[in-house]
Amino acid sequence: MTEPRSKQPHLKHLPATDDAVVQQDRRFFGHPLPLSQLFGLELWERFSYYGMTGVLAIYLYSSIADGGLAMDRPVALAIVGAYGGAVFLATILGSWIADRVLGSERVLLYSAFIIMFGHIALALLTGFGGVAVGLVLIALGSGGLKATASAIVGSLYTDNDPRRDAGFSIFYMGVNVGALLGPFVTGLLQDTIGFHIAFGAAAVGMALGLGIYLTGRKRLPESAQLVPDPIALNRVWLVVLAVLAGVCAIALLWLTGAMNPDNLAWWTAGVSALAAVVYFTVILSNRRVSADEKSRTRSFIAFFLASVVFWALYQQVFSVLTAYSDTRMNRTILGWQAPVAWIALIPAAWVIVLAPFASLLWVKLGERQPSTPVKFGLALLSIGGAYLLFLPFSGAGPNATPVLYVAFVLMLFVVGELMLSPVGLSLATKLSPKVFKAQMIALFYLASAVGTALSGVFAEYYDEANQVPYWTTLGLASIAVGVVILLIAKPLLAMMRGIR
Numbered sequence: 268m269t270e271p272r273s274k275q276p277h278l279k280h281l282p283a284t285d286d287a288v289v290q291q292d293r294r295f296f297g298h299p300l301p302l303s304q305l306f307g308l309e310l311w312e313r314f315s316y317y318g319m320t321g322v323l324a325i326y327l328y329s330s331i332a333d334g335g336l337a338m339d340r341p342v343a344l345a346i347v348g349a350y351g352g353a354v355f356l357a358t359i360l361g362s363w364i365a366d367r368v369l370g371s372e373r374v375l376l377y378s379a380f381i382i383m384f385g386h387i388a389l390a391l392l393t394g395f396g397g398v399a400v401g402l403v404l405i406a407l408g409s410g411g412l413k414a415t416a417s418a419i420v421g422s423l424y425t426d427n428d429p430r431r432d433a434g435f436s437i438f439y440m441g442v443n444v445g446a447l448l449g450p451f452v453t454g455l456l457q458d459t460i461g462f463h464i465a466f467g468a469a470a471v472g473m474a475l476g477l478g479i480y481l482t483g484r485k486r487l488p489e490s491a492q493l494v495p496d497p498i499a500l501n502r503v504w505l506v507v508l509a510v511l512a513g514v515c516a517i518a519l520l521w522l523t524g525a526m527n528p529d530n531l532a533w534w535t536a537g538v539s540a541l542a543a544v545v546y547f548t549v550i551l552s553n554r555r556v557s558a559d560e561k562s563r564t565r566s567f568i569a570f571f572l573a574s575v576v577f578w579a580l581y582q583q584v585f586s587v588l589t590a591y592s593d594t595r596m597n598r599t600i601l602g603w604q605a606p607v608a609w610i611a612l613i614p615a616a617w618v619i620v621l622a623p624f625a626s627l628l629w630v631k632l633g634e635r636q637p638s639t640p641v642k643f644g645l646a647l648l649s650i651g652g653a654y655l656l657f658l659p660f661s662g663a664g665p666n667a668t669p670v671l672y673v674a675f676v677l678m679l680f681v682v683g684e685l686m687l688s689p690v691g692l693s694l695a696t697k698l699s700p701k702v703f704k705a706q707m708i709a710l711f712y713l714a715s716a717v718g719t720a721l722s723g724v725f726a727e728y729y730d731e732a733n734q735v736p737y738w739t740t741l742g743l744a745s746i747a748v749g750v751v752i753l754l755i756a757k758p759l760l761a762m763m764r765g766i767r
Contacts (some may be wrong), residue, residue: 268297268481271582275651276608279573279754281580284369286683287325288549288626296377297430298300298423298430298433298437299423299424299429299432299434299644300483301419301423301483301486301488302389302420302423302437302438302717303483304479304480304483304484304486304487305416305419305420305438305441305480306388306437306438306441306484307441307476307480308379308416308476308477308479308480309416309438309441309442309445309476309481309715310442310444310445310476310569311445311472311473311475311476311477311479312379312382312409312445312472312473312476313441313442313443313444313445313446313449314388314445314446314448314449314469314472314473315382315383315445315449315469315470315472315473315476315746315751316354316382316405316409316445316449316453316469317388317445317446317450317611317612317615318352318444318448318450318452318465318469318472318617319389319405319449319450319453319465319466319469319613320347320351320585321449321450321453321454321519321585321589321609321611321612322450322453322457322462322465322466322608323341323456323585324347324349324351324455324585324586324589324590325341325457325462325589325593326462327346327398327548328340328343328346330433331756334462334463334475334676335462335463336394336395337442338528340590340680341726341727341729342528342529342727343476344353344586344587344589344590344726344727344729345528345529345531345532345586345704345723345724345726346528346531346532346723347585347698347723347726347728348535348582348583348585348719348720348721348725348726349534349587349720349722349725350406350479350530350665351582351719351720351722351723352532352535352536352539352716352718352719352720352721352723353402353535353715354405354406354413354715354716354722355410355413355539355712355714355715355718356406356410356535356538356542356595356713356716357406357407357409357410357411357414357718358410358411358414358540358708358712358713359410359414359542359546359677359707359709359710359713360407360410360411360510360715361374361378361410361411361412361413361414362374362411362414362415362418362709363709364411365411365415365418365488365494365498366494366495366496366702366703367494367496367498368486368494368497368498368503369494369721370491370492370493370494371414371415371418371491371694372487372491372492373414373423373485373706374411374412374415374416374421375416375480376411376413376480377411377414378408378410378411378412378415379408379473379476379477379480379498380408380477381404381405381408382408382412382473382615383405383407383470383477384404384407384408384468384474385400385401385402385403385404385405385406385407385408385475386401386405386467386469386470386473387467388400388404389401389405389463389466389469389470389523390463390464390466390467390469390470393463393519400631401470403427403468404750407522410712413708413712414708414709416710417438417692417696417708418491418605418696418708419487419488419491420434420435420692420696421692421696421708422488422490422491422695423488423743428695429695430630431628431697432626432629432689432690433626433627433629433630435689435690435692436622436623436625436626436685437622437626438624438689438691438694439618439629439685440619440622440623440626441616442618443598443615443618443663444611444615444616444619445472445615445620446611446614446618447611447612447615447616447619448468448472449619450608450609450611450612450615451585451609451612452465452468452472453465453466453468453469453608454605454606454608454611454612456468457606457608458607458608458766461500466714467760472697474505477727479553481664483624485627488701493631493700495702495703496702496703502719504636508640511574514554514712515524516559516691520534521550529588529729530571531591531723532720532723532726532727532754533720533724535716535720535723536716536717538715538718539713539716540721542573542716543665543710543713545712546710546713547564547568547710548711550564550700550707551565551704553700553702553703554704555699555700555701555756556702556703556740560628560700560701561700562729562762563700563705564698564761565762566698566759566763567641567694567695567697567698567707567710568619569604569713569752569755570639570640570643570691570694570711570714571695571710571711571713571714572642572714572748572750573643573646573647573687573748574643574687574711574714574715574718575693575714575718575721576609576647576718576744576745576748577646577647577650577687577745578715578717578718578719578722579717579718579719579721579725579741580650580651580654580680580718580722580741580745581650581680581683581684581718581722582715582718582719582722583613583722583725583726584610584614584677584680585602585611586722586723586726587605587611587722587725587726589608589610589727591610591668592608592609592610592673593607593668593671594665594668595660595665595666595667595668595706595731596610596661596666596668596669596673596732597667597668597669597670598664598666598670600709605670606756610673610677612672612717613677613679614677614680614684617674617677617678617680617681618681618684618685621678621685622685622689624688625651625685636740638756638760638764639690639691639694639753640753640756640759640760641684641756642686642687642690642750643687643690643691643749643752643755644749644750644751644752644753644756645686645753646682646684646686646687646749647683647687647745647746647747647748647749647752648683648745648749648750649679649682649683649686650679650680650684650745651679651741651742651744651745651746651747651749652679652742652746653677653679653680653683653740653742654739654742654745655739655743656675656676656679657734657738658734658735658738658739661663661734661735661738664752691711692711694711695707695708695710695711696708698712709738719738725737725741
């Protein structure tokens with residue numbers, strides 16, 4: 268159970284608003300006003316993240332003469348996938364600190380500062396050293412921010428508030444406004460000035476997000492500051508030793524060559540999958556988790572696996588599809604050639620267009636809307652079908668695939684995304700046991716970690732000269748898993764014990 272403030276003397280709490288008052292608030296388009304601060308923070312954090320990620324692969328494989336690091340392209344694409352997986356993997360540490368030490372709000376704030384410093388490192392430090400320092404800081408900070416921001420959004424609503432999924436969709440739209448603006452700005456800067464100026468723009472974006480968040484901290488609900496399951500102070504040193512042991516193990520693996528750029532994506536996927544197994548085991552074996560909570564957690568395993576498959580395909584926007592934009596897509600618009608990185612903003616643009624309709628649809632349908640298992644199954648069918656649509660142009664020449672056709676295919680990516688990602692975040696907050704609030708969201712993000720790392724693994728098998736096996740295998744695999752989820756939808760609902 269949550270410790271009262273009197274039993275958390277080591278933390279200094281900010282003035283805050285009673286949860287019930289916040290949950291009844293309708294000042295932000297019918298939603299609680301604090302959603303606007305979280306919307307703004309996430310918008311600019313995503314601006315910085317996607318702005319940097321949009322040009323990262325190009326930076327790694329471009330020639331030194333063009334300002335890049337001249338890595339082999341398959342290795343560069345795999346590193347991008349491994350980095351993306353590491354971001355989601357870092358949600359474990361961030362969510363654990365939120366649930367056991369600092370509370371969600373403080374972890375959110377500190378993580379935002381760490382992200383900003385990471386982008387500054389990328390902007391100012393050159394070569395592989397700058398990449399290593401910058402990506403490690405951004406991964407750690409993003410991991411802390413991801414789990415806690417969603418947990419705080421969840422605290423703005425009661426579990427059965429019909430506005431809940433709509434609120435997450437609005438929050439998700441803010442994510443994608445940033446995801447649209449980030450690659451747009453950094454892509455132009457990289458194309459016209461250089462990579463490090465683009466990384467600097469990402470740092471400025473994160474600073475703006477921090478400023479917006481700091482103006483509204485006191486309006487957040489009281490529960491956002493509380494530590495659900497505080498650890499005894501005399502046991503913190505054990506955690507510190509465990510973290511140091513992990514760092515030393517990674518360093519040893521790297522120095523001996525057991526871990527290297529060629530297999531980094533495999534390592535990230537494996538560690539993320541192992542962490543997920545451990546997490547499920549810990550939650551299901553905890554005595555403070557009730558029988559209903561354990562049943563809901565078991566149902567979450569199916570959603571976890573479905574999410575892995577979805578993100579393994581979706582996250583290739585930043586690896587395989589970035590390379591596809593460079594060599595296979597016709598980027599000429601009215602005689603002007605768009606930057607390669609702009610392919611990353613197409614999904615975000617579709618989310619901005621479609622998310623309001625999705626939000627309104629769920630609210631209008633209310634209890635008649637499809638259940639969460641059905642939404643997940645349809646999401647996998649959508650993205651699997653999108654992969655198969657690359658087949659008609661698989662034999663076309665260099666830069667021959669029309670940009671409008673690629674935009675249509677990516678629309679199907681986003682249709683699936685809107686049925687899985689914001690809905691999945693909302694589901695994680697509803698299914699989570701009381702003592703594992705932030706950590707259950709971390710478990711949802713671990714699915715993204717495994718999937719994103721696997722996107723880097725799969726990217727190494729992409730062959731521009733023979734694309735048919737690649738698109739066919741991944742597309743049909745996603746469709747098959749989607750069909751399975753639809754077939755087991757009713758048993759899953761029974762395990763969810765009243766949650767839809």
